Amino acid sequence: MDPMSEDLDLPPGYPVRWEADVVLRDGSVAHLRPILPSDVDLIHAFHSRQSDESIYLRFFAPLRQLSDRDVHRFTHVDYEDRVALVMTLREDIIGIGRYDLTEPASAEVAFNVSDDHQGKGIGSVLLEHLAAVAQEFGITRFTAEVLPQNRKMLTVFSEAGYEVSRKVEDGVVALHFDIEPTDRSKAVATSREHRAEAISVSRILRPRSVAVIGAGRSAQSMGHHFLKNLLDAGFTGEVHPVNRKARTILGRPAYDSIGDVPGPVDLAVVAVPADKVLKVVDECAAAGVGALLVVSSGFGEGGGEGDELQAELVRRVRGSGMRIVGPNSFGLINTDDAFSLNASLSPTMPPSGHLGLFSQSGALGIAVLQSAARRNLGISTFASAGNRVDVSGNDLMQYWIDDEDTHAVGLYLESMGNPRKFSRIARNLGIIKPVIVVQSGVSAFGVPPGHRVRKTKARPTVFTAMLRQAGAIRVSNVHQMFDVAQLLVHQPLPAGRRVAIVGNSSALGALSAGAVAGRGLNVTHGPVNLPTEATARQFREALDKAFADPDVDSVLACFIPPIVAHDEEVTEAVRSAARGSEKTCVATFLGMRGVDSSTSMEEGGGSGQAIPIYAMPEDAAYALAKATKYAQWRNKDHGVPVAPAGINRRVAEDVVHTVLSVSPEGRRLDPDETAALLAAYGIEVWPSRRVATVDEAVEAAGEIGYPVVLKSTAPMLRHQGGVTGVRVDLANDQAVRDAWASLHERLSPLAAGELEVQRMATPGVACVVTADEDPLFGPVVSFGVSGLPTELLDDIAHRIPPLTDVAVSELISSVKAAPVLHGHRGSTPVHRAALADLIARVSVMSDDMPELVSLRLNPVNAQPGGVEVLGAEVTVAPVARRTDPGRRSLT
Known part of the structure; x- marks a missing residue:
């Protein structure tokens, strides 16, 4: 998306494709675009704000004011041999990067970053984009001249990942470096992107203050729900209702506008009608709000004017340096006691745990959280993207890579706007934490209204291959996601495919063994079928033997309701047996599903983890197989x-x-x-000669060298099983003539008589x-x-x-x-x-x-x-x- 260019008078050849919104080092957003002739006043204003030192470091002279001639030269470029990029925030220029071709494949590069915005990585972003642009035109090398005291700019070059050579001449440091991407430069760019995007999400999920704009006094209003849920969850930061028609709401003082709220606001929940959202965005930008959670509907999901409103919403938010979750979002949750953030429509805070959840669907958000709560599966953070105009699953994954409270990630995806980036980030996350994805497929059909998605020509198998390549665990529905998650969060990863089965029913044991084998796992111990009336002690002894078996990687304990032993006694037998081992343990107690909630587990040897419980053996086998396959992917080279x-x-x-x-x-x-x-x-590519006559075929064969092949060029013959359009191993002129006659007779009725000659391959x-x-x-x-x-x-x-x-x-x-x-x-x-x-x-x-x-x-x-x-x-x-x-x- 190119949010700024539509409002500008673009010169011929203006490269719109170079425009980009980028996340800076502090998590804020800026817009990068090619310079324009109309930027004259903006350049003057930028220069006037710079300190004398910054001006001297850039121009090597105290140019307090730029001449009209200089500014004209700066703003008028050909977008090829002379290129300049500017970074803007709220329509002001905060950074400039440019190159000028000096030799056929070499260009001199220079930067100027606003004093007010230094330290945000602007120079690094400009260099990265300039290098990419230069490579489009065959430029392979950058040079630069920097004063020795300009350490910030020298750092930009030295830390970019390129091999930079330096030489001091006449008191100036001359730099030279090739801009062809290297493994190191790619790693540097990826690392910087990760840190910036993780910080931007951290500011959203870990706010110090939240304002609810549109918080009404009526208990039926959406804003009221968000405010109440924030307060009921015990949010540790400041909470500010914003409503012109009320003095207090739920015991909190209300403010007429966001600009009246005392102190900085990290997150603003926007719960006003769609036609008033843009005005609120402008007010939040003026007040310096960090990010927006827009829960209002009436945007792209409705089409027509809603699409235009949504596009303008993104343009204004990003142009103001903010990030946005939504619109049409269900909300955000962070169960960390240090924040206790429930900025969502969920009336209760889900139990604290280690599963990070992302859902695009607002309507599904409640069902997802309720399902997790029923299973006693704790959540670390939750985000609903709504129409996903900005913050997406990719951003959340960047955050979860570093989040110590998140041990596994669940993503419910209805669409995907950037699969290549998803694959790259999911792979980085998957190496340390499992990523579980619910997606029925990505195609040109079924994209939810309001989601900005490019149409794809690829088959659904391409999406499946992408997930497999990234190490993501694909499941078909939310129930399967939680089945897998409760194992991955609470148990060690399986060391292999060998499974022991211990139970108290031969029928259930056979069913479990079939389910395990059907998922590609190997039953190497059992099924051990105890009598239905077996005691908890007997269960424990059988389980101990299974865990002690060196040919076992995972243990599946499956029981029908016992007659002699009580449920809790059986559960404790499983729990205590697993506690003494580092092997994976899952359990099937018919009719039960979730995570063992007992608090009697002791600290000490073994996994020390809760036991995931499944209603049926098929569910347990499915989760175990997914976890085993993920473990194999994670551990492989x-x-x-x-x-x-x-x-x-x-x-x-x-x-x-x-x-x-x-x-x-x-x-x-x-x-x-x-x-x-x-x-x-x-x-x-082996050469071939198209021939129109038999004599041309003989001549071509002689030039190519025998033996040769004579074949039809008609694509249709590749799909005609009963028609042969090729003659092979032709060793002399007569063989070519005979083959020509045979093919001509056979193919002429099919209008596929155009032939070619090629050397015979092994x-x-x-x-x-x-x-x-x-x-x-x-x-x-x-x-x-x-x-x-x-x-x-x-x-x-x-x-x-x-x-x-x-x-x-x-x-x-x-x-x-x-x-x-x-x-x-x-x-x-x-x-x-x-x-x-x-x-x-x-x-x-x-x-x-x-x-x-x-x-x-x-x-x-x-x-x-x-x-x-x-x-x-x-x-x-x-x-x-x-x-x-x-x-x-x-x-």
Whole structure:
């Protein structure tokens, strides 16, 4: 979204795609955009606010006032060789970054940050975005001249993650560095993004003061509910009702406007009619409010004017440096005793615990919290995003990475606005804390009204693959989410797939064993079936043996209501047995569901955790299987990012830019263009010659060299099971003539008689490797074994770049037809490393070039000696900015 440009008089060639809202180091928001000729007055105002020292450090001279000529030069750029970006807050410029081309691939860069906003990381953000812009035009190197005493600016360069060389000349530090992203520079940018976004959410969930705007005296008003719930929960900070028609509400003094509230306000709950929200936003901005929780409805969920109102709401909020949860939000909760924040419509605070919850649906919020409470499953924090115009699940995950009170995360997603960023953050979070996702799928259909989502062309299997790649635990509904969460929060992760089953019913034991085996786990102990009248002591002895078995990783205790022993005695037997072990324990007590709530558990050896209880064995097996699979993902080697040698991005960019300069709408590349583009990434396409006559075919075969293949170029034949459009292993001229006659006779009735000649490849396994630029997911790399059966069975695997070597290997292995690559029925295995290298190159290429809207390598002949790309189709087109563009941005 580009919230500012619509109100400005844009010059020709203005690059709207460079605009971005960014979160600064202190958690506030600023808008970044290219400079405009109309910024003259803003530049003068910015300069006038700077101190003499800042002016001297920037210009190396005491220029108290800029000349009209200087300002004209600053504000008039060509957006290519001369580029300037400005950062604005409430329409004032607070930072400027610019570069000027000095050599064909080198530019001099300079920055100027407002004295009032230094220390917020503005210089770092400007450098990051300038470097990304420069790379669009083939600039690979930045230079800068900085005075030695300008330590803040020297720090910006030295801490950016680039290899910076310095040289002092005539009292000035000359800096030089390549701007090609490195592992370190990417890590620096990711770390800064994480810290900034985590801080911005922390300010929302850990406020020192909350104002409720629209808090009415009527118990039926929404604002009244929010105010009452805040007070009843015992919020530890200041609470300020805002209502022009009341002096006091619920015993608290009410204020006419937010501007009258004494002291700073960290969070403002906005509960006024939709048509009054914008006015409230402006008042909150003027009062310096940190963030807004807009619970009002009547925005994008209604369409029409509501969409326009919602877009303007985002523009004003972000333009004022604030963040917003909502609109149409159910609210926020933080059960930490240091805050006791219940800024929600939930009348009661949920029990304190270690599960962080995020829900987009306001209506579902109550059901989610009530379900958690019924299970005795404690919550650390909860957020309802409503229409999700700003704060999203991605932001909450950034916060939960560092939140010591949150041990597992549950996300109920109705849509996803930035899957690439979700995947990146979920992977970082999942390495230390499990992420459970409820989502039926992401498609062009079913997006809730009011949610800003780009339409996707990808299949639902791409979303599934993305979650698997990120290590997220996908479940189908809220009940399954809590089934898995109560295990992950309260028990150690399973060390493996080996399960012991102990119970007091042979029928229940058999049912449990079937459920466990059906989920891909192994029953290695039992089922041990005690008599129904078994005592608690007998239960304990059987459980002790199960936990002591070295061939057991998890124990499932399953019992029908006992006759002799009481429920609590059985529960204590399970609890005490688990206490002495580090192994995972779950229990099935028929008809019960939740977390063991007994307080009699002692501190000491073993897990020391509560026991998750399930109503049926199938539920326990499901949760145990999900936890086991997550533990395996978390503990495995995730590999290193692929970085194939011999890549020349400049050549590839030249090919694409040349094509788009002639065909601005994009098109399919011709064979020569395709070969040149792929060669730049180290991918060789075997040449082929299209032929119109038999004599041309013979001539082409002689030039290519025997043996050859003669095949039809008609795409339809790839999907016609009964028609053969290829003749192979043609060793001489006569064989080519005979093949021509055969194909011509067979294919002419199908209007598929256009043929081509290609060198005969070594027999192998035909594969297909593709990369598609999806509007929502960005680049998607896919792999499969060619052929009609796999196409019918949809046996295609997907991954989202950037990929690691492990991810590439898993992509190859994840198709059902993978055994044919590895020596199926005695055949010689293909050169897997060569196939992996090819996929790695495709993944890097698709990640580098968003203009690459479609790439299809088919067939790729994988054989014991290597791989040969026998066919390639590439389509390029200009595309909108990716949802996760590789530079910090709120989308």
